[in-house]
Amino acid sequence: MDTLTKQRRVWKEEFWQNPWDQGGLAVVSIFIVMVLMLMMFATVFGALLPLEKVDQLDES
Structure with a gap:
């Protein structure tokens, strides 16, 4: 059991x-954050009515 713990630590x-592993982790993290931000952006602005539709609803 001790050798397994040592192997994990190593x-x-x-x-x-390894800088390549760190860079890969950074790229994957940035990609995931970017996708989540785009989804949030689309959700927020997709839920809002465009100004033309708001004006038409007020006139009715």
């Missing part, structure tokens, strides 16, 4: 020392 240390 793997984690190696991961954070």
Whole structure:
């Protein structure tokens, strides 16, 4: 059991020392954040009525 713990610790240390792994993690994180922001943007502005429709509803 002790060797398994040591192997995990070594793997984690190696991961954070490799700049390519850190860069990949940053790119994936930025992509996920960008997709979530675009979904939020589309939801907020898709829920609002366009000004033409608001004017037509007021005149009726």
